[in-house]
Structure formats: C-alpha cells, structure tokens
Amino acid sequence: MPPRRLNHDAYRVGWICPLEVEQIAAMEMLDEEHEALPQKPADHNIYKLGSINNHNIVVAGLPQTGNCSAATVVTQMRMTFPNLRYGLLVGIGGGVPIKTDSGMIRLGHVVVSKPTGIHSGAVQYNHGKAKEGHFERTGAIAPPPPILLNAAQTLAVQRERLDLDPVWEDAQRTRKSRRTIRRFRFPGITNDHLYHPNYIHQQPGQSCDECACAPEQRIDRQIDEGDESFVVVHRGTIASGELVVKSAALRDRLAEQHGLLCFEMEAAGALTNFPCLVIRGISDYCDSHKNDQWHGYAAAAAAAYARQLFFHLPEEETQRDCNAQTNSAAFQLPINLSEIFEVTRFVAREEEMSRIQDILKGTIGRRTAILHGLGGIGKTQLAIAYFKRHRTDYSTAIWLNARDETILKQSFARIAERIMCHDPSMTYVSSAVESRDADRIVGAVKRWLDEPANDHWLLIYDNYDRPMLTSTNAIRSRQPDLSEEDHTDEAAKNDRDHADPKAFDLHQYLPETDHGAIIVTSRLSVKLGLSIQLGKLKDLGDSLEILASASRRDSIKRDPAAHDLASRLDGLPLALATAGAYLDQVSMTCTEYLQLYDQLWLKLHKEAPQLPSYDQTLYSTWGISYKHIEEQSPIAAMLLRQWAYFSNEDLWYELLKEGGVDGPRWLADMTNNKLQFHRIMRILCNHGLAEADLPTTVQQEESRGYSVHGCVHSWMIHVLNRECDEDMVQTAIRCVASHIPRQDQREFWVTERRLLAHADRCLEMMRGVALEYKAMMTLGSLGNLYANQGRLQDAEAMYQRALDGKEEAWGPDHISTLDIVNNLGNLYADQGRLQDAEAMYQRALDGYEKAWGPDHTSTLDTVNNLGNLYKAQGRLQDAEAMYQRALDGKEEAWGPDHISTLDIVNNLGNLYKAQGRLQDAEAMYQRALDGYETALGPTLIATYIPALTTLENFAILCVELGRVDEALLYYRRARNGFEAVWGRDSQRYARLSSRMNFVLSHHSHDRDRRDCKDISGGRATKRRKDI
Secondary structure, eight states: OOOBOOOGGGOOEEEEOOSHHHHHHHHHTOSEEEOOOOOOTTOOOOEEEEEETTEEEEEEOOSSSSHHHHHHHHHHHHHHSTTOOEEEEEEEEEEOOOEETTEEOOTTOEEEEOOBTTBOSEEEEEEEEEETTEEEEEEEOOOOOHHHHHHHHHHHHHHHTOSSOHHHHHHGGGOOSSGGGGGGSOOOGGGOOOBOTTOOOSSTTSOTTTTTOOGGGBOOOOOOGGGGGSOOEEEEEEEEOSSOOOOHHHHHHHHHHHTEEEEESSHHHHTSSSOEEEEEEEEEOSSTTOOSTTHHHHHHHHHHHHHHHTTSSOHHHHHHHHHOOOOGGGGOOOOOOTTSOOOSOOOOOHHHHHHHHHHHOSSSSOEEEEEEESTTSSHHHHHHHHHHHHGGGOSEEEEEEOSSHHHHHHHHHHHHHHHHHHOTTOHHHHHHHHHTOHHHHHHHHHHHHHOTTOOOEEEEEEOOOOBOOOTTTOOBOOOTTSOHHHHHHHHHHHHHHTOOTTOBOGGGGSOOSSOSEEEEEESBOOTTSEEEEEOSOOOHHHHHHHHHHHHTOGGGGGOHHHHHHHHHTTTOHHHHHHHHHHHHHSOOOHHHHHHHHHHHHHHHHHHOTTSOHHHHHHHHHHHHHHHHHHHHOHHHHHHHHHHTTSOSSOBOHHHHHHHHTTSOHHHHHHTSSHHHHHHHHHHHHHTTSOEEOOOOSSOOSSOOOEEOOHHHHHHIIIIITSSOOHHHHHHHHHHHHHTOOOTTSTTHHHHHHHHHHHHHHHHHHTTTOOOOHHHHTTHHHHHHHHHHTTOHHHHHHHHHHHHHHHHHHHOTTSHHHHHHHHHHHHHHHHTTOHHHHHHHHHHHHHHHHHHHOTTSHHHHHHHHHHHHHHHHHTOHHHHHHHHHHHHHHHHHHHOTTSHHHHHHHHHHHHHHHHTTOHHHHHHHHHHHHHHHHHHHHHHHGGGOHHHHHHHHHHHHHHHHTTOHHHHHHHHHHHHHHHHHHHOTTSHHHHHHHHHHHHHHHHSGGGSOGGGGGGOOOOOOSSSOOOO
C-alpha cells in the first residue's frame, strides 16, 4: 500500500534528532510513514514524515551537531511546516553519574528536561558575562510547553502502575534481524563502566578494553537486573553547549553549580523560538572514556520514550484543526464578484445557459464546465449571468483571475483573507496568510474547499488563456469561418514551437475533492471538464439588441442599414457594443458608420493582411472610436496609448497623479484635479472602451478605478503602440514606484494590492529598456512592494537592478547604495538565506560606519537588523550584544523615550522571551508601550505600527503567563489599530482575529463565552522591528 500524502499544514509536532543513529531510531517508532512533500528553495533540511497514534510528525535531522545548526534547521522547518506547535529534541547525551529520585544515572537510562528551581529544564552553560571575580551565566532557555510536561507526568504515573514497561517494549522495535539494526540492542549492564573522575583514558581512538584501562579504576556500583527490562527515566536540568564535554572534572563542577543531569549540544539552538522537550538517552559519562558501544541502545531508549508521549497527548491539542468536521454554516462565505468587469448590455445566450446548467446541476461529484471561445465573445459575462440566475444553489461563489499564474495566486490570497475574516477559527488559513508564502496560501484555500462540509461552492477560473499545452490537452478556439482540420494540428504545433513563458497548468490550482462546481473560461478548449464553445451570435435579433441598447436608439432595430451593420460586425458582442457606444456619442446614421468602418477595415487589411478577420472587425470599430476621441480630446487619446503600459484593470486618479509631477505635460494637465481626470475617463467610457469599476467591499480613501477589456488592452498595445515607447515605460514606472506607500500610511495594504498588477506590467515592459536616471532610482521602491507582498524573487530582481544602477551612478559605498544593500539583507533573511543576509548586513554596517560613524542612527538600524538575524540563528548572546549596542546608541542620540529607541526595546523584549526571561521581557514591552504613549499621545499610538506590534507581542507573552484577560485586551487594541490603518482585509487584522479566537476557544473554561461575539472577523525598508 503506497504511503499517505498529507499537506504541510497537517503536521503539528517536530521530532529533531541530529545523528544518523538517532534518525533511524525515530523512524522505527512511527506507526506509519507518509509521502514526502515539496520544500522551499531556502529549506535544505531532509525530512521524514509519519504519524504515531494519529499525531502527524515531522522528523528532521541536523547536518552537524551544535546549537547554531539546530537553530537553522528549526527556522527552515517551521517555514515549510507552519502549523508545528512544539517539538521533541530526541537523541543521545552524556550523563552525570549522580543519584536522583529514580536512582543512579547509568548508561541506557533516559534524561528528560523538566523545570527545576531557577532553571527552565535546559541551561546554556557556556554563555555568560565575565564579572569581577566570577562568571555570570546568561544562557537561559525557554521551558518545555505545559502540554508536553503534562504528558511526561502522565506517562510516569502510568509506568509505575504497569507490570510491563511500554518504553522498554518500544525500545525493542529496533531489534531486527538486519545487520544494520543490531547496534540498537541492549549492550548489557556488565558493559556499563564508570571510572574515577581523575583517571584519564589511556589511548584515544581505542576502547577501554583495547587500551587496557585499569579495571581497578572503575567505581563499583550496585547492579539492578531489573534495568534490563525497564528503562529508567530521570527528569531535571539538561545542559546545552557548543563543546563536547570529555572531562569528568569539568562535568562534575558544572553539574554541581547548576544541578545538571545530562549534557548535550543542540537544545539551546532549537529552543530559541520553538517550545521543545529535550529527551536524551545516556550513552556515556562525559569523560575521556567515551565510546560508541551504547549509542544505538541509548538512541532507541530515547526514541521509545518520545513515542510513548504521543499516547498521552490529547488528540484535540495536535489535530483539532486538521480533523475537525466543521459545520457547513462556517462555509457560507459572503459572495463578492465586485472585481469582475461586468457589462450592462449582456444578451443572454439561452442555449449555452441551459448547457451550463445541465453540466453543473446536482450535488454528486465535482462538475466542471469549460466556456471557450474567442476573446470578447462573452465568456465571462455568460459565467456571471449563470451565477446570478442560480445563486441560491451555492453557498458561495469565488471568482479567480487566471490570466496568469501570478495574478491567480493573488486571487487566492484575497480569498484566503476573506476566509480569515469570516471564520478566524480556520487556523490553517491564517497560518498560511501570515507566512506570505503564495503556494501555502493556495494550498490552504484548496484545503478549505476540500472540507467535507463545504460542498456547495461555485468556482469561476476566468481568462485561463495561457495553459501549459501538450498535443492532447488543448486546442485553440478556431475562427468561426475556418474548418477544424485546417487549423487544429497547425495551431498545436505552433504552440509547441513558440512556448509561452507564462503558460501554467491549472490542475494544481483546482481543489482535489470530489464535490463542488467549477466554470473555466478560456480562449482554448482545455481538457479540464465538459466543453461549451461560444461562437458568434447566431440570431441577428440579438446583435440588433446590443446595438440598440448601446446606442440608446430603440428605432435602430427597424433600420435596414442597422441590419447591414449588425451583419458586417458578424455577431461579435464586443464589436457591436463599441459601435453602439460610438453611435450614442455622435449624430451619425448607421449608413455613415458603415462607410467609416469599410475605410478602416481596408486600411487594416493592407497594413496587416495576416490579421484574422475577427481582430480586423474589432480593431476597425475601435479605430473609428479612437479617431473621434482624438478629435474630441487629444489628452484622452494619449491616455489610451499610455494605458498600454499599465495593467488593463483598476487605473485610478492618485496613481496617475504621481507621474504627472515629472511626467509629460498632457498627464499633468489630466491629473490637475479629479474633475478633469474623471471627465477624460468619461469620454472613454462613453465610447465603450472603458468602464468605471464597481465599489468594492474594501474601504479605500483613494478614488475608484477604471478598467478596459483585455481585448481592448491588446489593441492598445499592438495597434496604438506598434513600437515600444520608452518614454511611456518610464512614465508608468514613475507613477507606480512613486505611489508605493510606507507601512505606517493608512490603507497601506489596500494600496499595495492595487499597485501590484501595474508593477507587474512595468516589470514586463522594462526588460530591454535602458531606464533613465529617475526611473532607475525608483526600483528600490518596487523591490519593497514585491517584498511586502511575498514576491521575494521579483523583489530580489528589483533590488539587484537598483543596486547595480546605484553602484554605477554613485559607487558601492554611497548611502543610497547601502540602503539597497540593507534591504537585500532583509530579503535574504525572509528567504531563510541567513548567511547571505549576514553578508549584506555586514556590508551595510561597514559602509554606514565609514560614512556616518558607529553611532549614527542609520548605522544603528543595521545593527538592530543584525540582532534580529542572530536571534533567528539561535545566537542569542550575539543578538543581545547587537540589540544592546543599538539601544545604547539610540538612547544617546534620541533619548530613552524616542520612538526609534523604543523599537529596539521591543526587540529586546522578544529576545528575553526567547531566553525564557519572561519578567525581563514584560518589563521591556511595558517600557516600550509607556514610551510610545508618552511620545505619541493616546490618539496617534492607536495607529502607530511599531506600537501595535508591541501590543501583539505583549499579548502573546500574557497568554504564556496565563493572563488571558490581559492578553485579549492587548490583542483587541492591536487589532483595532490595524483595522484603522490597513482595513479588515489586511493580513495583520485577520491574524489577530485568528489568535483571539484561538485564545478564547482554548480558555473558554476561564471566560464567559459571550466574549466570542466580538470576533468577526512591517516591513520597514531600513529598521526592522522583530515580531
């Protein structure tokens, strides 16, 4: 039977084991193994997936021992598996031969971390500060999560009451006949030798027997034969450090100072940001007599103990979100089709409408209808009309723009945010959105659609015109006047010979479940479901209806010339609507229009004889309208040409106004005021070339936009701009880059989302264009936009091009160049490329120190970024040094209560929390909040992003401290602030709603459930605030 394949969100527990022998033991403990899953490019770990007692587990090894390696592995693992809640650090360690409540610690026993006294269960013994006359240890580590401590306690009670030890029985799972597994057998108590502390091993590299270590130097200890069928477990403090302890004297001295039971090398790194329980099988005594004889059994004993914990973890704590059968009411997502370009003059195609209904009706299985036909033939409008007629049949309708893969992922992201606001309990969705990983977001939405109770949805994948073609999966929608056999094979061959670099396979974006209804609109007959080809309007009466409606001349239906015009426009809805809109603007007869049409048609035919008759018909009607617009308003005609360098959707006043400052005169005149802008746009709308966008559900202060049909946009590109106009490329780049907001601006998130498609068009057009100085200087802003939206590869491309331009213009050490270097460091950190990030930060730091000095605020911002990086790497002592330097410098430069200083205070709070110094963390968070309020006042603090971030951090800390009411208060303040700044559709608002819902649902026994009724729903380019 093949292994099961789950998704990344299904895994809740990480099992970390550095050595090969430990990984083998871990795999032997799994009830079942699962199929491997894809990983991010920046994740270099090797994972084994499986489950124990219905708990899904990620087993991760380390490339080498040590705390830094463990920190890197944990960071990358949590990127790939975002729902991991806690971990088990399982393997071998060196024991301290002392007596505990469970007896004397011996080889083959297991030591488990447990908070005792001032220690959290693990201590980083080799980190600290040299004080006068002594060394003060500062390497505190976060305690294990309560759920694992409770499981360990329950397991201990159960083992005391059983005749057969379940841990010992599970340790025998590795006793196989295979030669490679024999090393896991119990070596026997007679092979457990402890030498006097001052007796040194005689010959390195040889066993005690081989080098004749004196038997009389062994310490006599009582042998308990019961140890052969019972795994003794000791619980207490485990020491973690970078060095292998091979000195009995050092072992005993450290153990006496800190009350240690065991030494190991990974816990300090793994536990930096990941709550773990450390489990170590004792394989040696941390002295010079180390050998490998006990490695196998000690690893097996530790793994067996870890396995038994899963039988004492409540399933709802690890799998609740993965296995819940949610009530169907939770999936009644409010319907929002406001993004769709909807015409008001749609003539229903009753025959095709009936065929769609026949395909999609019923509730058994998944039903898919493919609407294919030429561009502008009415595919999208037919899909909308079908939904409006049958909307009561569906729990929700979701429109996804499948024009290309990037835009499709953006549509999924918007749907994910709507799901989060509608139902914050969908934690796998909120976790994906918080990650800003587009592929994870797609997976989360698909999983939501796959939920068994969510089986009445309608998905519309619109404009899937770039399929990954093979000879069998698609053919072009043919010209209506050509035969199949003339063009099918030729078109398929042409597609293979001229592969579209933006082509993609839609299958991976379809839900995997066997329920729901799907409509795909495409110019190609893609093999995804049952096809319905939309051709030209067959009924002349339908064509006349469109002409009459668009021209507002009801008498046109009785005009013989109108009949001739409708026939010449060949039943093409878009051409008929454009002609009608033109006739509405002029006092011209249909006969006169036909004369103009014939003139332009002949001209087009001479200039581009290869142009299909379909395109010639459309281009001729648009050409007539363009000439009239050019006579009526040259500015409106220029706007049509300029629009080719923007996206076809959502072009708005404030965006164009940014480019009017240093742009062409016509653009400055058009954006002089809103009234003038809308007057120009109204000319285009009146001619049927543009449409005013409908109001959206997202609140926005800036103007609503205008859109043009994709076919009209193609005409703008290929006819109005036969050659690329580099000046217009530069104008579009300036408009977009200049309008990218800062994170603390209102509606930051909404504005960036609106800009993204336009930025993509700029990115497409700038290839091969030598940008002028001003445009080149704005590329860093485009990098910030892409980075904020999780488009890290595009962000890197923009930063790199900006860096090349600035290095050439100003040199490698110019301040503006260093700003880009610093931002590249931020980007690499987000990608998990921590070494590359460190190199960028160090280069920026060296440059700032050279240019401004070590105490300049720009220098200190990069010092703070290095602190964030070191914290992510588990180098907590180095991180603290960076934060402290940044804090000292900011206090000196700005004072202790300046907001820039307080940002560093917040980061120190995060560090102390990671170190388990919760009181110190609380003091830092409180200082930051008090300072923000003093500096900004009660009104401004409510919308200041760093202050809101500190509120969120403080809330997380309060949850850990069990102060639930206080946590909810901070969460509410933070959420209200993000709502005011970015709106309810922002990721941060949705994340906070999700966290509040989680706290309420998991602490309902402490609170009145009526509190649930109010649950409804940073990136800086210089200084990063660590969250």
